[in-house]
Structure formats: C-alpha cells, structure tokens
Amino acid sequence: MITLLKKDLKLIFFRKQGIKEALLLGLIIIFTFSLASSNLGPLNPIWVGTIFWVSSIFCSVLIFRELYEMEERHKVWELLLISPISIELIWVSKTICGIICLFFLQIFFMVFILIFLKSNIMIYFFPLILNILIIDWGMGVIGSFFGGAVGDLSTKDSLLTTILFPLQLPIILGGIKTWSHLSAGNPIGEIISWINMSLAFDLIFTGVCLFLFPFLYGKE
Secondary structure (H helix, E strand, C coil): CCCHHHHHHHHHHHCCCHHHHHHHHHHHHHHHHHHHHHHHCCCCCHHHHHHHHHHHHHHHHHHHHHHHHHHHHHCHHHHHHCCCCCCCHHHHHHHHHHHHHHHHHHHHHHHHHHCCCCCCCCCCCCHHHHHHHHHHHHHHHHHHHHHHHHHCCCCCHHHHHHHHHHHHHHHHHHHHHHHHHHCCCCCCCHHHHHHHHHHHHHHHHHHHHHHHHHHCCCCC
C-alpha cells in the first residue's frame, strides 16, 4: 500500500492535470468571492467557511477523478485488480492520497482567505486544522468510492459533483458551522456536538465504502 501511495502522490503532484488544475480552480473561486465582497468589509465567518468548503468540494472532485483516471489512461487498472494486492488496500491508498492532496490545497486556500477575504482564522488555528482533517476524512472516503464507481464514464465530472454534494452535505454543514464558530473566537465546547457528528459520519461511511468497494469490480 505504501508503494501505491508513493506512486500516486508522485504522479499527481508532478502532472499538469490533477492537483495543479484543482489548485487553480479553488483560488479562482476564492478570488472571485473576494472581488464580489470587496466593498462590503470583512465577511461574516459563516460565509467565509462556506467559500472554503465549496472550493474544497469542487477540488476534491478533480483530485479523485485524476487519481482513478491515471490508472485507466495508462491501462494498468486491470493489472492492479489481478495483482495480489487486495482491492480494499487499493481503495485505502487512493483515499489517503486524495486526502493528503486536498489538505495541501486547503493550506493555500487558508492563506488566500487570510489575504483576500481578511478573515481572522488564527484565533483557534490548531482546532480549526483538526476539524478540517476530520471533514476531509469524510470527503475523501466518499470521493474515493465514487471516483472508482464512475469508472471511465465521459460524464464523470458532472456525475461526481451531483452525487457528492448531497452525500457530503452533513459534514460540510458541520465544517461551516465549526469554522464560523472558531473564527468568531467562541469556546470550542459549544461545537463538540458538530465534531462528534462529523466523526460518526466518517466512521459509518468508511465502513460502508470499505465493504462495498470490492463489489464494484467483482473482486471479493
């Protein structure tokens, strides 16, 4: 699994598509909102959190599309399926790689939000980072599952976006609520219920996707 993870990270970070395309999309979204709100003063933290997570959702679609498309493009997906490596480990490797890539992009998003949207995200910086990782876990699990499920369909981008938005809505709402709460400098204890909900979501969908993914390729 470590070998697969290293291979995917190397390919996605050094290819023209994938992470570079996703980074550009996310920065365009943030910059566009910053221009639209330039005369309104500092934005409400809940809107800043919404911009951050909307950018993250669209970028996750591009990341997981590229992660699975790399294998299809080079005709090695079938070789992976017949290899001694279990299909579950392939999925776990893709999921971890996608989460790492997404978090890497989100670091840039936070810098741009700090600069262009003038949002104070440093009050509870480390709890905010921890919450982002919790949300990314759920986004990565679902994104990786459906990234593999849509296969080589030509409509995979629109299909992924249509599927992922409704499924990710609970944890995205938790992420937005937590972001706005922490950015406003409110006590962490008041959002424990949202964090617990996000963790429960992550654990449930991790188990479900891990169980169902082998059936997508008929390899049990």
